[in-house]
Amino acid sequence: MVGNPADAEDLMQEAFLQLFRKIGTFRGESAFSTWLHRMTVNVVLMRLRKKSLPTDSLEETLEPDAENSGPKRDVGAPDLRLSGAVDRVNLERSIEKLPPGYRTVFVLHDVQGYEHNEIADIMGCSVGNSKSQLHKARTRLRDLLQEEIRQQAREERKAAKSPTGSLD
Amino acid sequence: MHCKELESVLETEGLGQLPKDARLHLATCGVCQGLLADLNSIASVAKSIPAEVSPPERIWISLRAQLEAEGLIKEPVEAAEHSSWWESFTALFRPRAVATASAGVLVLAIAAFVARTEHTPKPGAAKHQPVAESARPVPTQVTASVSSQPAPVASLPASKGTTPSKIKELAPSPSESASFTLNQAELDVPNMQLAGNSQVDLALRQNLRTLNAFIAECELHLKQNPQDELAREYLNTAYQQKADLLAAMMESGRGDN
Numbered sequence: 001m002v003g004n005p006a007d008a009e010d011l012m013q014e015a016f017l018q019l020f021r022k023i024g025t026f027r028g029e030s031a032f033s034t035w036l037h038r039m040t041v042n043v044v045l046m047r048l049r050k051k052s053l054p055t056d057s058l059e060e061t062l063e064p065d066a067e068n069s070g071p072k073r074d075v076g077a078p079d080l081r082l083s084g085a086v087d088r089v090n091l092e093r094s095i096e097k098l099p100p101g102y103r104t105v106f107v108l109h110d111v112q113g114y115e116h117n118e119i120a121d122i123m124g125c126s127v128g129n130s131k132s133q134l135h136k137a138r139t140r141l142r143d144l145l146q147e148e149i150r151q152q153a154r155e156e157r158k159a160a161k162s163p164t165g166s167l168d
Numbered sequence: 169m170h171c172k173e174l175e176s177v178l179e180t181e182g183l184g185q186l187p188k189d190a191r192l193h194l195a196t197c198g199v200c201q202g203l204l205a206d207l208n209s210i211a212s213v214a215k216s217i218p219a220e221v222s223p224p225e226r227i228w229i230s231l232r233a234q235l236e237a238e239g240l241i242k243e244p245v246e247a248a249e250h251s252s253w254w255e256s257f258t259a260l261f262r263p264r265a266v267a268t269a270s271a272g273v274l275v276l277a278i279a280a281f282v283a284r285t286e287h288t289p290k291p292g293a294a295k296h297q298p299v300a301e302s303a304r305p306v307p308t309q310v311t312a313s314v315s316s317q318p319a320p321v322a323s324l325p326a327s328k329g330t331t332p333s334k335i336k337e338l339a340p341s342p343s344e345s346a347s348f349t350l351n352q353a354e355l356d357v358p359n360m361q362l363a364g365n366s367q368v369d370l371a372l373r374q375n376l377r378t379l380n381a382f383i384a385e386c387e388l389h390l391k392q393n394p395q396d397e398l399a400r401e402y403l404n405t406a407y408q409q410k411a412d413l414l415a416a417m418m419e420s421g422r423g424d425n
Binding site: 016017086091112113131132139141142 | 175178179180181182203206207209210211213214215216217219220223224227230231234235238240241
């Protein structure tokens with residue numbers, strides 16, 4: 001969720017510290033794993049807010065600004081197919097570029113296998129909101145991956161035009 | 169259905185089974201086919217990303233240090249070892265403690281009974297009778313079984329040719345008489361198998377040793393404090409217990425001689 005191992009380790013410790021401090025508040029209304037996940041997400045989001053990312057509220061976290069949503073995609077226009085071009089490395093790199101809200105829902109659902117009702121419980125949102133965020137995360141990733149492919153293609157063309165590496 | 173409507177369906181329904189209208193549109197729209205294929209590819213590759221990553225060991229060490237610093241956890245290892253040692257020690261000791269406590273209660277109860285018996289002698293009862301005989305007939309058996317030993321207390325005054333009235337003056341005190349009698353009876357115990365089970369045999373001998381130690385302590389105390397009636401009562405009761413124990417040992421065991 002945070003995009004780098006160092007921050008992830010710090011936040012992991014913080015999340016477990018919060019767990020020990022607040023274990024007495026666990027009432028068993030949800031599964032313990034759900035409660036822990038919710039606490040962890042909150043810890044991460046708090047840190048991200050402190051870093052002044054464009055997430056001043058949870059709503060903005062879950063509904064990133066459209067202007068900052070990345071490459072525009074015209075519905076119905078021909079798209080660069082990703083078939084065969086999506087590998088784990090590219091995908092992980094693209095995930096790091098997602099806004100926090102999209103990234104959280106995508107990781108919880110497609111990577112960790114949580115259901116939408118569980119994600120809604122963790123994130124404190126509705127099931128519909130979770131589904132919507134997931135779809136938007138996937139389409140954003142598609143756009144990022146397509147951009148990644150185009151960038152790689154441009155670099156390959158450049159490399160092919162000037163074998164010595166000099167720019168034209 | 170248009171492409172935008174299909175995307176709306178994908179947003180609400182996910183990548184699973186799509187409604188008929190959406191499937192009909194997909195059959196004729198290459199763009200939407202591409203979109204659906206790419207989204208499925210992304211979801212499929214995402215499953216190969218590890219859901220959990222084990223953090224390095226230093227993270228757990230650092231976390232533990234922070235938790236201990238905040239007092240949220242305590243070091244349980246030494247306490248557990250200490251308590252387990254103590255638990256096992258007290259468990260070993262507990263039965264004997266219970267037995268000792270029970271014996272103490274019994275001593276007090278019998279001491280009270282003996283004290284009342286001594287202060288209110290029954291008519292016709294010989295005053296020089298050993299304390300043990302006045303309570304239970306068992307010591308008689310003990311004295312009777314020791315045929316090679318010196319004459320029992322009851323016959324001692326007669327052998328000396330003294331009158332009953334002088335028995336009390338010349339004869340040893342009831343405590344000393346009982347002690348003598350019991351010690352004589354105990355002479356054969358070391359050579360006897362006291363029970364069919366060696367563990368029971370050991371237990372009986374241990375009980376006898378404990379009782380002897382208590383008697384010795386009481387006798388020493390009385391020598392220093394001859395006026396201590398309570399100690400005298402305790403001692404008399406201990407003699408009674410020893411007599412009972414010796415009788416039980418001799419009844420259940422058999423000689424090796």
